[in-house]
Amino acid sequence: MSDAPAPRPRAHRRAWIWWSAAALVLLLVLAGVWIAVRALLAKGELEAAVPVAERVQASLLAGDAAAASADAADLADRTASAASLTGDPIWRAAEVLPWLGPNLRTMRVLAASVDDAARDAIQPLAAEVDALGPAVFAPEGGALDLAPLEAAREPVAAAAASVAHAREAVDAVAGHDVIGPLAEARERVAGLLGQADDGLDALDRALRLVPPMLGEAGPRNILVLVQNPAELRSTGGIPGSLLVIRTEGGAFELAGQASASEVGRFDPPVGELDTESRALWGENPTRYLHDVAFLPDFAKGAAIAREMWAGHTGVAVDSVVAVDPVVLALVLEATGPVAMPGGEELTADNAVRVLLQDVYARYPDPAAQDAYFAAAAQAVVARLAAGGVDPQKLLTALVRAGEERRIFVWNTDPAEQDVIAGTGIAGGLPGGPTGGGTGGDASTAAFGVYLNDLTGSKMDTYLHVEIASGTRVCRGDGLARSEVQVTLENTAPADAATSLPEYVTGGGAFGVPAGEISTSVHVYGEPGAYNLGVLAASTGEPVGYHPTSDAGYTLSKIVVQLAPGERASYRFGFLAGAPGVVETAVQATPTGGTIGRGTLALACDSPYGEE
Template identity: 50%
Template sequence: MFAVAWIGIRGFLAVNELQAAVPLAKTAQKQIVVGDAEAAQRAADELAGHAASAASLTGDPIWRGAEVLPVIGPNLEVVRVVSASVDRIARDAVVPLASSAGTIDAGAFAPSEGSLDLQAMIDLQEPVHEARVAFDTASVALGDVADASVIGPLADARNELTAMVDETGGVVVGFDNAVRLLPPMLGADGPRDTLLLFQNNAELRSLGGVPGSMALVHADGGAVAMTQQAATGDFPVYPKRVVDMPVETRALWGENTARYVQDVTFTPQFPLAATIAREMWKRQFGTEVQSVVAVDPVMLSYLLRATGPITISTGDQLTSENAVQYLLSDVYARYPVSQQDAIFAEVASTVFASLASGSADPQALVEAVAQAGAERRILVWNADVEEQAVLAGTTIAGGLPESTDAEQAFGVYLNDMTGSKMDPYLDVQVGAGVVTCRNDGLPNYDIVVKLTNTAPADAATSLSSYVTGGGEYGTPPGSITTSVHVYSAQGTYNLGVLLDDEPVGYHPTSDSGYTLSKVVSRLAPGESAEYRFGFLGGEAGEKRTLLETTPLVYTPETLGVALSCESAIR
C-alpha cells in the first residue's frame, strides 16, 4: 500500500514537472535560433530544473519495479522514459546551446565581402554535436515506447514530445553537419576547390537534370571566389568511360554515363555522378577538385529570396518568383542557342557574387538552403572519406533510398529520352500503397506514377525545335519520351508493371543490390499514362512507404493509392 501511494504521489508530481518543461523547451529553441542568449539561458535553466525533477521522481527502484505490473506498468514506463528524455535534452542539448546562443545566428553561415568566419563555426562543433547525440538518444528511447498502450493524456504527452524531438532533432542534425563540413570545404585546412554542377530540370536526369553548366569555386581560409566557368560544349565525348562502374550500373545506365558530361546524372547515385564529373573536369582543365556540389534553378529561386532580385546584361531581372520560368522556358523562347550558355553562366556568377558580397539576408539564406536540401535540390560529395561519412543517410548525400525497420523506401527516377527541353510540360504524380494477402505475411507494395504531357496541342510548331528536340532522337516534336525507373529495397521482388491497369512490357533488373523496374513512356500533347509498379516485400510485416523522386520544376502531387488484394499486382 505504501509503495502504491509512493508511486502515485511521485507520478503526479512528475507529470506536473513535465507539463511545465515541454513548453519551455519550445521557448528556449526559438530564443536560441534568434540569438537571444540571455532569454535562452533563463528558459534553459528553468527547463533543466523541471526536467531533472521529473527524472528524479521517476527513477527510483520502487518505480522501476512497478513497471512490470499489468495495466499500470506501461504507463509508469512511459512516464519514466518521457521524463528521462526531457532531462537528457535539457541537460545535454538545450543548456549547452543556450550558453552559445550569442554566437548561434544565421549570420555565421552567410559570407561578408567574399569571406566567412570559419572559427565561429568551429567553436560551435562540440556543443552542437552533443545536442545531436542527446536528441538521437531521446528519439531511440521514445521509439521504444511509441506503441505502448497508455491512458489518453499520457499518450498525448508522449506523442507531443516525440513530434518535437523529431522536428528539432532534424534541425540539429543539419546544423551539426554544417558546422562540421563547411570549415574544411571552405578552406579551413588549406586551399580547396569545389566543382559546381548546375542541373537543368527542363531536360530531366535521375538526379534532377542535365548538367548544363559548371563552375569552379576556390576557397582558402573562408575566402571564396568563383574562378572558372564552363558549359557542356567545352567537353569532348570521351572514347571510353572515364571511371569504372559496377557491372549492374553500367548495364542499366550505359557507357555514355561516363563518356558524355551531359549524362553523368543519369545514375541516381550522386557519389558516382560526382566522381565521373570530377574526372572529366580534371581531364579537360587539369584541376582535381576535392568536392562536387549540384544545384538546380529551383534552388536558385530560393536563394533569390535571400539576395533579392538580380539584373543581368540582357536587361532581364530575375526574382524568386520568375527565375524558374525564365531559366527553364523564357531563355529558349527569347534568345538563340548561341547566347543561352552565356546567359546561364552570367546568372550563376551574378547570384554567386550577390551571395559572396554579404548583402543576402542570413536567415532567408539558411532557410533557402535547408528547403533545397530537403527537396534534394542540393547534393554534396566529398573525396575525403571521413567528410563524406558525415553526410551518410542525409538527403544531400544523394544516395539510393534507405529503408528502415519502420519504413520501406522507394526511388522514382525520371530521365528525358526526347533530347529536348520539354520537361517543364511533364506533369508527374506519384503514390504508394501496401497490402498483405499471402499466408507467409509478405506484403505487396504498389508504386503509382502518373505522367501527363501538358504542352499545347500545337507544340510541334509553336515551340522551337531546340525545345521539342526536332525529332532528332526519334520522338515526334511536341511529344515527350521519358524513362521511368522505380527502385525498390534490397531483398524485394519484381511483380510486374501495369499501364492503365493492363500489363505492359517492362525491364526488371537490379542496381547495387536494389530491385528495380524500368518502363519507357511516350506521350503526345494532352496524353496521360498511369503506371503501377508492383513489388513483393522481402520480409513479413507491412511498413510505411517512403517515396524519393527526381527533383522536378515543382513538387509532384501525391496520389492516394487504395490497395486491396484484388487490385495489387501479384
Template identity: 45%
Template structure:
C-alpha cells in the same frame, strides 16, 4: 502483526508513489506548456536560453520525483512496474535533453547571430561555426540517446493513455533529433568546406530541368568554386559542350548499373546524373574534370538547378545581369529553362547567358547583400526537394552527408518508411521536358499489420504528360530536338526508371499504351524501365504492384526526379484511404 506492517508499508509506498507521480506529471505538463510557448521563438538563441532553462527546471524536478529508491523498487513489480518505468524513463529522457544535451548548446548559441553567415569583405567568419561544433555534437548525441531509451520501452505492456503519452514524447524527440543532427553536421562540415584547413575546390553542376535526368536535369553548365579560410571565388566556368565524348566510361560502372543504363553515364558529362545515385554521378564528373584539366581532382561536387537558384534569389532579391535582364525569384525558372532558347539560337550564346546568370547571383551572395536567415531557409528548401546535392571526396565529410537528402543516394527503406524511386529522363535530345509533367501516387492496395511490420501489396502509378502547345513542332529546333533520334518535332520521349523498395518483389506492371518494361536490379532494388513517345496533349501511365517479400514499414513514400515545379508525392500509411 507482520502482515499488518507489510500492508501498511504497501499502502504508504503506494501513496508515496501516487503523490510523487502526480507531482511529476504536473512538472512534465508545465515543461510541455513552456516548450509549446517557446517553440515560435527558439530561432532566437538568446530567447531559447531562457526557455530551455525554464523547461530544464521542470524536467529536473520530474526526474527527481521518479528516481528515488521506492519508485525504483516498485518498477520491478508485475503490471504496475512497466507503467512506472515508462514514466521515469520519459522524465529522465526529457531531463537529459533539456538539462544536459541542449542547455550547453544554447549557452554557446546565445552569442551566435545568424547575421554572421553573411560575408564581410568577401569572407565568412568561421569562428562561430567552430565554437558551435563541440556542443552541437554533444547535443545531438544526447537527444539520440534519449530517443533510444524511449524506443527500448515495452509499449504493448503500457496502459493506453500512458502509451499515447510515450508515443507523443517519442515523436517530439525524433523531431528534435532531426534538427540537432542537422546542426551537428553543419557545424562539422562548413568550416572545412570553406577552407578552414586549407584551400578546397568544388565542381558545381547546374542541372537543366528542361532536359530531364534522374537527379534533375542534364549538367548544362559547370563552374569551379574555390574556398580558402572562409573566402569563396568562382575560379572557372564552362559549358557541358566543352567536355568530350569518351570512348568508354571514365570509371567502372559495375554490371548492375551498366545492365540498366549502359555506359552512357560515364561517357557524356550530360549523362552523369542519369543514374539516381549522386555519389556515383559526382565521381564521374570529378574524373571527367580531372581528365580535361591537367589531373586536377576537386574536393567535392555540388549540383543545383534553376528552381534552387530561384529560392536563393528570394534571399538576395532581384539581380541585374550585364545583358540588362533582371533575374528574380519569379522569372528565373522560365527565363533560364525556356525563354533563353527562344531568344538565342546559337548554343554558345545560351551558355554565355547561363554563365552570366550564375556569376551574377554568386556576386550577390559573396558581397553579403542578402538576408542570412532567408538564405538558410532557401538552402533548406532546396535540400528537402533534392534540388541541392553534395558529395565530398573527403571521407569524414561524406560520412556525415551519407544519410541526408543532400547525399542524393538511392531510395532508402528503413523501419519507418518504405521508399519507391521514380526517375525520369529525356530521350528526345531536346528541352521538351520544360513542357512535361508527371503525376505520381502510391498507396497500399492491401495490407495487414503484424508484430514485425506490415505485409501486403503496394501500388505505384506514374502518369507522364506532354503539356506542350499544339503547335510545338514550330518551336526552335534546340527545344524540340529538330527530329534528332528519329523523334518528330513536338513529340517528347520520356525514359523512366522505377525502383521498388528494398524487400519488395514485383507482382505486376502495366503501361496504358500497351508497351512493356525492361529493367534489372540495382543494389538490392528491383528496377523497371519504360519509354514513351508523347505528342502534345498526350499522356501515358505506368502502374506497378509490388508485394512485401518480408514484413515492411507501414508508410510508403516516393523519391522522384525534381521537375520545373515542386511536386511532392503524398505518403501512404497502411489503413489510410487511397488517394
C-alpha cells in the same frame, strides 16, 4: 506452583499475522498514495515543460539569446522536478506491477529523457546561441568566418548525442500500452525530441563539413554542376553549366566556368561502369559530361565528372556539388534580386520561369543560352560573396533544397563523405548507406523513381509528375506487397510543335515528334524485393516493361511518350524480401515544378486494386 493457564502460541501467531498483513496493506496504500501524488505532480511538470520546450526551440532558431536562456532555465527546472518525482525507489519498485507498471515506466522514461535533453543539450546551446545563430552561416566580404563554426563543433556534437540518446529512450517505450493522456504526452515528447534530433544532427554534420569545404585546412576547388530539369536526368537534369568555386580560409570566389558542350566527348571513355550500370545507361555517362546525371547514384556520376573536368582543364577538384535553377531561386529569396546582362533582374519569383522557359524563346543559339545560364550562376555567387544576405532565409533555402533533393554533394575525402552518408544530399540510392530515405528502417520499403528525357529537348518544363505509393500485408508469410504509381502528363500547348522553339521541342531529331515528350521511367525497389511487374493504372492490364537490377536493387523500366494534353499512369508492383514492412517511402527525380504526392490504399482481394 501457579495454576495460570499456559500461553497459546497459535493465538499470538494469528494476531501477529493479522497485524503484519494490516501493516503491509497500510504500506501499500501509502505507497499508492505516494506514487499517485508524485505522478500528478510529475504530469503537471511535464505538461508545463512542453510549451516551454517549443518556445526554446523557436528562440534558438531566431537567435534570441535572452529568451532562449530564460526559457531553457525554466525548462531545466521543470524537467528536473519531473525526473526527481518519478525516479525514487518506490516508483521503480511499482514498475513491476501488471498494467500499472508500463504506465509508470513510460512516465519515468519521458521525464528522464526530457531532463537529460534539457540539461545536456538545450541549456548549453542556449548559452551559445549568439555563436550558433543563423548569422554565423552568412558570408560577409567574400568570406565566412570559420572560427565560430570551429568553436561550436564540440558543444553541438555533445548536444546532438544527448538528444539522440533521449529520443532512443522514448522510442523504446513507444510500444507500451498506456492510458490515453500518457500516450498523448509520449507522442508529443517524441515529436519534439524528433525535431530536435533531426535539427541537431543536421547542424552537427554542417559544422563538420562546411569548414573543410571552405578551405579550413588549405585551398579547395569545388566543381558545381548546374542541372537543368527542362531536360530530365536521374539526379535532376542535364548538367549544362559548370562552375568552379575556389575556397580558402572561409573565403570563396568563382575561379572558372564552362558549358558541358565545351567539355565535349571523351574517347576513350572516362572510367568504367559496372556491368549493370552499363546495361542500363550505356557508355554515354562515361563519354559526355551532359550524361553523368543519368546515373541515379550521385557519387558515381560525380566521380566521373571530376575526371572529365580534370581532363578538360587540368584542374583537379576536391568536391562536386549539383544544384538546379530552383535552388538559385530559393537562394535569391535570401540575397535579393541580381542584375543580368541587358539590365534584367533575376528574382526569386521569376528565376525558374526565366531559366527554364524564357531563355529558350529569347536565345535560339545554344551557346547564347549557356552564356546566360553561366551569367546567372555567376551573379548569384557574387551576390552571396558580397554579404548582406538574410541568414535565416539562406538556411531555410538550403534546408528546403536538401529536402527536395535539389542539392547533392560528393567529396573526394572519404572522411568528409562519411559525414553526409545516409543523408539526402549524398544523393545515394533509396534507403542505402549513402542515400538517406529510410535510414535502414526495416519497417519501411524504400523506392526510387528516376526520370530521364529521351526526346533530346527541353520539353520537360511541361512534364507534370505525380507519385503515390502504398503497401499491405495479405500473405500468410507476412511479406508485404507494395506499389508505386507514377503519373505523367504533357501540359504543353496543343500547338507546341509550331509555337515552341525547335531547340525546346527537339524538332523530331531523336524520333520523337515535335511537341511530344518521351521519358524513361525507372522504379527501384529495395534490395531483396521481388518484381511483380507493371500495370496500366486505368485498366489494370499488364504493360511491357524491362525488369532488371542495379547495385542489388530490383527495378522496372518503361518508356512513356505523350502528346500535348495526354496523361498516363502506371503501377509498379514489388513484394518485400522479408516480413515487417508496414509503410513506404519514395525518393524521386526533382523536376522544375512540384511533384504531386499521394497514398495508395491497397486491397487484398485484388492484387492491383484499391480499397
